[in-house]
Amino acid sequence: xxxxxxxxxxxxxxxxxxxxxxxxxxxxxxxxxxxxxxxxxxxxxxxxxxxxxxxxxxxxxxxxxxxxxxxxxxxxxxxxxxxxxxxxxxxxxxxxxxxxxxxxxxxxxxxxx
Amino acid sequence: xxxxxxxxxxxxxxxxxxxxxxxxxxxxxxxxxxxxxxxxxxxxxxxxxxxxxxxxxxxxxxxxxxxxxxxxxxxxxxxxxxxxxxxxxxxxxxxxxxxxxxxxxxxxxxxxxxxxxxxxxxxxxxxxxxxxxxxxxxxxxxxxxxxxxxxxxxxxxxxxxxxxxxxxxxxxxxxxxxxxxxxxxxxxxxxxxxxxxxxxxxxxxxxxxxxxxxxxxxxxxxxxxxxxxxxxxxxxxxxxxxxxxxxxxxxxxxxxxxxxxxxxxxxxxxxxxxxxxxxxxxxxxxxxxxxxxxxxxxxxxxxxxxxxx
Numbered sequence: 001x002x003x004x005x006x007x008x009x010x011x012x013x014x015x016x017x018x019x020x021x022x023x024x025x026x027x028x029x030x031x032x033x034x035x036x037x038x039x040x041x042x043x044x045x046x047x048x049x050x051x052x053x054x055x056x057x058x059x060x061x062x063x064x065x066x067x068x069x070x071x072x073x074x075x076x077x078x079x080x081x082x083x084x085x086x087x088x089x090x091x092x093x094x095x096x097x098x099x100x101x102x103x104x105x106x107x108x109x110x111x112x113x
Numbered sequence: 114x115x116x117x118x119x120x121x122x123x124x125x126x127x128x129x130x131x132x133x134x135x136x137x138x139x140x141x142x143x144x145x146x147x148x149x150x151x152x153x154x155x156x157x158x159x160x161x162x163x164x165x166x167x168x169x170x171x172x173x174x175x176x177x178x179x180x181x182x183x184x185x186x187x188x189x190x191x192x193x194x195x196x197x198x199x200x201x202x203x204x205x206x207x208x209x210x211x212x213x214x215x216x217x218x219x220x221x222x223x224x225x226x227x228x229x230x231x232x233x234x235x236x237x238x239x240x241x242x243x244x245x246x247x248x249x250x251x252x253x254x255x256x257x258x259x260x261x262x263x264x265x266x267x268x269x270x271x272x273x274x275x276x277x278x279x280x281x282x283x284x285x286x287x288x289x290x291x292x293x294x295x296x297x298x299x300x301x302x303x304x305x306x307x308x309x310x311x312x313x314x315x316x317x318x319x320x321x322x323x324x325x326x327x328x329x330x331x332x333x334x335x336x337x338x339x340x341x342x343x344x345x346x347x348x349x350x351x352x353x354x355x356x357x358x359x360x361x362x363x364x365x366x367x368x369x370x371x372x373x374x375x376x377x378x379x380x381x382x383x384x385x386x387x388x389x390x391x392x393x394x395x396x397x398x399x400x401x402x403x404x405x406x407x408x409x410x411x412x413x414x415x416x417x418x419x420x421x422x
Binding site: 106 | 282283284285286287288291294295326328342343344345346347348349350352353356357360361364365372373374
């Protein structure tokens with residue numbers, strides 16, 4: 001299994017980063033294949049990093065849950081994108097393997113301008 | 114002398130149009146090409162007549178009709194390149210068999226702007242850099258008057274905001290892809306067209322969100338009540354900031370307002386969206402366009418009117 005690394009800033013304005021390692025496959029330009037869920041993590045470097053998991057593969061679901069928990073622990077706030085691409089009004093507190101897409105927003109980087 | 118003109122066309126690549134005229138509308142550079150007459154149209158067909166005097170080679174005048182002008186430039190490129198090459202086996206054109214390429218930058222679609230131009234001309238093995246200045250054609254008074262008449266028949270409103278252009282930044286493209294997923298197709302198209310996203314929060318307020326560091330406008334009913342500034346610190350692509358605001362307003366409006374720096378609406382005036390027009394009589398405008406010369410025979414005042422005056 002290929003190991004991908006996601007780098008996130010530790011705090012606002014700082015150069016230090018924390019690395020989250022995951023075995024989930026990273027998506028390039030395309031969308032997640034049918035039957036797969038997708039994480040989108042907003043990053044300065046890439047716009048968003050996309051990782052997918054197979055909803056029928058228990059090992060990948062476990063990997064996705066671990067990744068979800070690590071991201072939440074680092075301060076990213078997960079939002080589920082609902083059916084037909086609609087953002088739901090609900091922040092996810094637990095990983096749902098049936099979710100279509102989950103967007104992680106770096107709330108720690110939000111500030112008044 | 115080389116004559117050139119550019120005009121905006123459909124799609125991202127401007128239509129390129131070379132035309133040989135006398136007087137204005139010229140590009141001059143030091144003695145590399147004596148005369149070029151290229152007519153290019155968007156379907157790819159073109160006729161070319163070239164008169165060369167390229168140091169150290171001196172070439173005769175060639176009637177290169179049958180050559181094809183091509184545009185190798187990509188849609189997102191800031192550069193537009195025109196390349197013409199032989200499409201026929203006309204033996205008169207043998208000396209011009211190698212590809213000749215022109216490139217320039219800083220083209221300006223406005224009709225009267227003067228744009229500094231950089232021309233790269235390729236002959237044989239080398240490239241020649243020929244700086245020049247584009248002089249756009251001066252419109253005749255008749256053409257100008259025609260434009261004024263057309264403008265007066267058009268609606269007074271200019272239209273909506275400036276639409277978003279394609280971005281060369283890979284991060285921004287990915288962010289827009291994510292936004293398309295979040296908003297849905299119809300709303301996303303509206304965003305591309307108008308440059309902002311509107312979202313109604315649970316409180317009933319309407320938020321108008323702009324990408325990047327644009328200030329979010331808050332409306333109650335039709336009235337602008339607040340202007341809030343919330344940004345993503347760091348070098349995030351502009352659309353990521355918009356996604357963050359959109360999601361945050363939908364999910365937790367209070368948190369969004371907690372982050373925001375509030376700007377007052379007093380003294381803030383939205384830019385007027387109405388075109389300013391010259392309301393003078395057309396005869397007066399035409400007289401000015403003609404340089405103060407009175408056109409036609411002046412109408413004599415009736416004697417009765419002159420007497421009263």
